[in-house]
Amino acid sequence: MTSLSSPSPIQHTTSSFLNNFMPTPSLINLQQGYRNPDLGSQDLARLDASRHESIQKVSRKLSTYEEEKNLIENELEEIERTGARLLSIVEQKDNFLASRIRRFMEKSKELVGIETLLRLQLNKHNERIKDGLIDISAARGEESYLQKRFKDTDFLRKISARREIDYDKELSEIFTDDQFHRWVMFKKATLQLLQTESSVSYYIRESNAKLDALHLAPRGTSA
Known part of the structure; x- marks a missing residue:
């Protein structure tokens, strides 16, 4: 006979799932259901059906995100390739300038990824506060950390913007009007695509984390 002071078999088997559970509004009811100490076999079967439905839903979203990422x-x-062709023109005139711009572009890509990730993390943080899924004291600490990171990246963004203006001035003396226009369009398109790619990559990681948590849930007698 199971002691009243010890966890039930169902509670014990759900411990890993609950510890790794993603606290989102769409899954919170499932979490609460598995925590029920009076959970019976029929209730467990119902929760399992809900869990499998969630797995299918998240899997479909994940597939869409992965296709979009490709x-x-x-x-x-x-x-x-367009950018490389334009920089090859610069390289013929000023190899050192072309090298500096390539390094600058790589650093800019990294900065875009960091900025996008921070925005997404802050949005998620605010949603968790709104839905009451995070302790207030923990929320303040996390928000303080994110805001500090934002200030750091804002400082780097201002430096990057000044350098970009300087580089564009130098490029305007090398490129024809048409080439310079294509360079501006290249930078704009690259920025938009990198922001979208960073967002999609974030959602892919989130979806995989949800699937990992859902797969850790115990299976009922019907599974």
């Missing part, structure tokens, strides 16, 4: 990567490859 499309974005293909577009980026095409755009980068």
